[in-house]
Amino acid sequence: MAALSKDVAFWSKISRKYAASPIRDMDGYLMTLERTKSHLKSEDKVLEIGCGTGSTALLIAPHVAHITATDLSLGMIEIANEKLVRESVGNVTFKVAEVLDHSSDDVSYDAVLAHNLLHLLPALDSALEYISSLIKPGGLFISKTVCAPEHGGFKYAMISKVAIPFMQAIGKAPFVDFITAETLERKMNGVGFDIVEKTDKIGMFTSRYIVARKS
Numbered sequence: 001m002a003a004l005s006k007d008v009a010f011w012s013k014i015s016r017k018y019a020a021s022p023i024r025d026m027d028g029y030l031m032t033l034e035r036t037k038s039h040l041k042s043e044d045k046v047l048e049i050g051c052g053t054g055s056t057a058l059l060i061a062p063h064v065a066h067i068t069a070t071d072l073s074l075g076m077i078e079i080a081n082e083k084l085v086r087e088s089v090g091n092v093t094f095k096v097a098e099v100l101d102h103s104s105d106d107v108s109y110d111a112v113l114a115h116n117l118l119h120l121l122p123a124l125d126s127a128l129e130y131i132s133s134l135i136k137p138g139g140l141f142i143s144k145t146v147c148a149p150e151h152g153g154f155k156y157a158m159i160s161k162v163a164i165p166f167m168q169a170i171g172k173a174p175f176v177d178f179i180t181a182e183t184l185e186r187k188m189n190g191v192g193f194d195i196v197e198k199t200d201k202i203g204m205f206t207s208r209y210i211v212a213r214k215s
């Protein structure tokens with residue numbers, strides 16, 4: 001609980017700076033967006049969790065019936081709502097919600113999106129089980145997650161065991177827990193998802209894009 005309130009404060013504090021920063025890997029972002037659009041249908045009801053400042057939801061909106069996009073941080077959702085007013089898109093709802101807090105929605109979604117989120121969740125196993133419960137049978141869970149490299153290495157150890165804990169101690173980094181892409185896929189299988197597509201980006205941290213279908 002303390003970890004969560006620290007994260008609420010962290011993400012709200014950086015929300016304006018986050019909104020103003022350029023996307024670091026534009027090719028990767030556009031690839032993810034195109035792949036995601038290709039899996040969605042015009043009649044779909046979609047939920048995006050950890051939506052940040054809402055840019056992805058606004059780009060997905062013309063391709064689906066409705067998208068609800070949520071984030072733990074009020075700061076992020078305020079910026080998303082400012083964009084919504086400017087762009088006057090009719091089928092997007094932004095709201096503040098923690099991942100495990102969508103029970104009042106009373107909707108089963110055709111797809112849930114979680115881009116750059118799962119490595120930030122302290123209770124990943126419960127979150128995956130909960131996300132699965134929000135999706136219709138046959139529906140999709142589409143995620144992009146920063147993962148740990150399979151074989152560790154010195155540089156990875158320095159970042160994950162020294163640099164990040166130091167940044168967290170001074171309030172400059174949120175909670176993070178990197179697991180390997182294989183472990184993440186196994187966890188998804190364990191809560192009833194079949195992996196239908198995956199793509200990874202080569203680098204120190206493998207950002208794994210996974211499309212999983214609820215069986």
Ligand SMILES: C[S@@+](CC[C@H](N)C(=O)[O-])C[C@H]1O[C@@H](n2cnc3c(N)ncnc32)[C@H](O)[C@@H]1O
Pocket residue numbers: 007011012049050051052053070071072073076097098099100114115116117120121
């Ligand atoms: C790295 S940003 C990614 C934002 C957006 N999905 C993107 O790809 O640009 C992570 C977002 O997840 C949100 N977040 C972190 N922990 C969360 C949680 N437990 N529940 C809901 N949102 C969370 C943060 O507030 C932040 O906006």
